[in-house]
Amino acid sequence: MNPALRILSPGLSTTVQDxxxxxxxxxxxxxxxxxxxxxLRAANSLAGNxxxxxxxxxxxxxxxxxxxxxxxxxxxxxxxxxxxxxDDLNATxxxxxxxxxxxxxxxxxxxxxxxxxxxxxxYIAVEGGFDIAPVLGSVATDSRGKMGGWQGRAxxxxxxxxxxxxxAMLRDEYRIDGLDLSARRCFRAxxxxxxDYFAEDEIARFFAAxxxxxxxxxxxxxxxxxxxxxxxxxxxxxxxxxATGSIQVPGDGQPIVLLAxxxxxxxxxxxxxxxxxxxxxxxxxxxxxxxxFAPITMEEAAAERRKFAAALDEIGGxxxxxxxxxxxxxxxxxxxxxxxxxxxxxx
Amino acid sequence: xxxxKVLAAGDTALVVEFGDRxxxxxxxxxxxxxxGLEAERIAGIVETxxxxxxxxxxxxxxxxxxxxxxxxxxxxxxKLTARQVVxxxxxxxxxxxxxxxxxxxxxxxxxxxxxxxxxERHSGPTxxxxxxxxxxxxxxxxxxxxxxxxxxxQTPRTKIPAGSLAIAATMSxxxxxxxxxxxxIIGRCPIPLWxxxxxxxxxxxxxxVTFVPVSAREYDTLVTxxxxxxxxxxxxxxxxxxxA
Numbered sequence: 286m287n288p289a290l291r292i293l294s295p296g297l298s299t300t301v302q303d304x305x306x307x308x309x310x311x312x313x314x315x316x317x318x319x320x321x322x323x324x325l326r327a328a329n330s331l332a333g334n335x336x337x338x339x340x341x342x343x344x345x346x347x348x349x350x351x352x353x354x355x356x357x358x359x360x361x362x363x364x365x366x367x368x369x370x371x372d373d374l375n376a377t378x379x380x381x382x383x384x385x386x387x388x389x390x391x392x393x394x395x396x397x398x399x400x401x402x403x404x405x406x407x408y409i410a411v412e413g414g415f416d417i418a419p420v421l422g423s424v425a426t427d428s429r430g431k432m433g434g435w436q437g438r439a440x441x442x443x444x445x446x447x448x449x450x451x452x453a454m455l456r457d458e459y460r461i462d463g464l465d466l467s468a469r470r471c472f473r474a475x476x477x478x479x480x481d482y483f484a485e486d487e488i489a490r491f492f493a494a495x496x497x498x499x500x501x502x503x504x505x506x507x508x509x510x511x512x513x514x515x516x517x518x519x520x521x522x523x524x525x526x527x528a529t530g531s532i533q534v535p536g537d538g539q540p541i542v543l544l545a546x547x548x549x550x551x552x553x554x555x556x557x558x559x560x561x562x563x564x565x566x567x568x569x570x571x572x573x574x575x576x577x578f579a580p581i582t583m584e585e586a587a588a589e590r591r592k593f594a595a596a597l598d599e600i601g602g603x604x605x606x607x608x609x610x611x612x613x614x615x616x617x618x619x620x621x622x623x624x625x626x627x628x629x630x631x632x
Numbered sequence: 633x634x635x636x637k638v639l640a641a642g643d644t645a646l647v648v649e650f651g652d653r654x655x656x657x658x659x660x661x662x663x664x665x666x667x668g669l670e671a672e673r674i675a676g677i678v679e680t681x682x683x684x685x686x687x688x689x690x691x692x693x694x695x696x697x698x699x700x701x702x703x704x705x706x707x708x709x710x711k712l713t714a715r716q717v718v719x720x721x722x723x724x725x726x727x728x729x730x731x732x733x734x735x736x737x738x739x740x741x742x743x744x745x746x747x748x749x750x751x752e753r754h755s756g757p758t759x760x761x762x763x764x765x766x767x768x769x770x771x772x773x774x775x776x777x778x779x780x781x782x783x784x785x786q787t788p789r790t791k792i793p794a795g796s797l798a799i800a801a802t803m804s805x806x807x808x809x810x811x812x813x814x815x816x817i818i819g820r821c822p823i824p825l826w827x828x829x830x831x832x833x834x835x836x837x838x839x840x841v842t843f844v845p846v847s848a849r850e851y852d853t854l855v856t857x858x859x860x861x862x863x864x865x866x867x868x869x870x871x872x873x874x875x876a
Contacts, residue, residue, distance in 0.1 A: 307679060307690070308678070308679045309768075310679055310681045310688075311680065311681050311682060311764060311837065312764050312769060312832075312833040312836075313764040313766060313767055313768045313769055313770045313833070420831050427768075429767065429809075429811075430767065430768045430826075431809055431828075432768070432828060475640050475642050475643060476640075477640050477641065478639035478641045478647045479639075523652050523653065523683075523685050524763075524765065525647065525649070525684070525685065525688070526641075526645075526647065526686065526687075526765075527688075528642050528690070529642075531641060548765065548766055549681060549766070550681070550683055550763065550765035558640070558641050558642030558645075560642060560643050561642060561643050561644045562643075583640060583643060583698055586642075586643035587643060587694075587697070587698070589643075590643055590644075590693060590694060594694060
């Protein structure tokens with residue numbers, strides 16, 4: 286049997302994602318990719334994968350799946366969640382681990398990811414990645430374009446995702462230390478490109494306002510609720526292209542921040558654009574969170590991008606080996622039900 | 633020289649804006665700049681996205697700082713009128729049969745024309761592909777004759793079939809995939825505008841398109857041949873035009 290992960294429950298919405306599909310927006314193909322590329326890279330780093338390897342992106346409620354491979358190495362990064370590892374489909378309880386670590390799992394084991402806390406997304410990488418053919422250079426799921434990922438859609442129960450590796454490499458497990466994936470409230474943005482559609486004091490009001498992330502948000506856009514922003518004249522523009530992080534203001538004055546799956550073109554004025562260094566933190570923000578925006582100059586934005594790129598390069602340096610307890614001790618402790626199987630580096 | 637504004641769309645994209653109207657003169661300038669930048673293969677430009685009236689340039693500022701990119705754009709703008717915009721000319725078969733054209737009678741009523749006249753008017757002009765957007769391979773083609781210009785539906789449909797040929801205001805589109813849509817549907821195109829297997833778009837910005845009416849029977853034959861992979865529509869010729 287080919288090595289695979291078999292989906293028992295997809296959670297709220299679980300999709301295959303990587304860093305997206307740049308280069309084809311002129312054809313109407315969305316950029317797509319992970320909402321939180323930093324967490325995706327962290328998951329891949331823990332799994333020993335190149336940074337752009339396709340992983341599962343779970344939103345709000347995680348999936349459950351069975352390991353249909355001799356063994357496999359998984360890694361979890363992103364929001365907090367209780368991840369249960371059960372010995373088989375009939376087991377009632379098992380070992381529970383936290384994200385930001387790798388773990389080896391065996392054939393027949395069931396991995397059950399619960400509700401996410403303090404974030405909208407959790408990334409589940411598997412060592413070697415999934416055996417899925419890329420479309421236009423990417424395995425990211427494009428649900429609107431019905432392409433990429435697993436059959437161009439979110440996962441459903443019964444899906445069998447083929448793995449590239451039949452077994453896990455013999456190596457230690459790692460956790461990641463000192464990578465800040467916590468939610469933040471303030472995002473930096475460069476005014477424009479359509480700031481002339483708004484009076485100056487209206488732009489000032491936008492940057493002073495506090496918004497709540499609406500439940501209507503999805504991978505295309507984060508809808509915000511708060512004091513409406515008024516347009517100077519009209520709210521219709523002749524469609525132009527959209528950048529990820531663009532904050533468009535439709536007729537009702539409630540801003541929408543365009544996220545990874547945004548359409549390539551659109552017809553509302555854009556008051557500001559969130560800087561590239563803040564897009565990961567924005568993407569992980571859950572429904573109900575409070576947000577505000579702070580204006581930043583292009584020079585400052587460029588400096589932030591440089592810092593951000595350097596921080597991405599340092600993710601690999603934050604891996605810490607999880608020392609396994611000696612086999613004899615571990616099995617005795619497990620027999621006595623004294624440890625839950627969560628090993629700590631300090632142990 | 634044509635006036636243009638360079639606007640920041642965050643720290644990794646610029647918009648070169650030529651105006652805020654839809655016309656072929658602006659579109660040709662946008663496409664000329666896009667083709668000019670592409671030909672230069674400038675390190676640090678990730679991709680360009682032409683729209684009706686502006687070109688978005690996605691770039692990596694750590695390779696190509698904003699001021700350097702703006703200088704390259706200004707340089708290209710000086711050569712704008714000397715450059716030919718190139719594209720292909722297509723004869724695209726479409727079926728206006730009532731089996732597909734669910735809004736044809738309604739469009740006829742709203743425009744005080746007969747259904748036959750709507751078809752004649754729509755298939756008369758040579759359309760210019762302004763841009764691709766919204767869905768993979770979805771070309772915005774203009775201009776629909778003024779007599780047929782209608783606002784969008786008050787309430788968009790939640791789903792229309794792939795291949796639907798539709799009009800709204802001065803634009804005509806073939807929707808490559810099943811999608812929600814508020815446009816008036818007047819036919820269907822048997823040729824996929826987005827080839828899923830190859831992940832390629834049939835049409836490109838700057839192409840010229842004439843709609844060729846086919847019968848429902850011809851439509852069925854073309855669909856069958858397309859699904860068997862034996863039908864490959866080729867452009868009838870190349871096209872080159874200068875910026876006015």
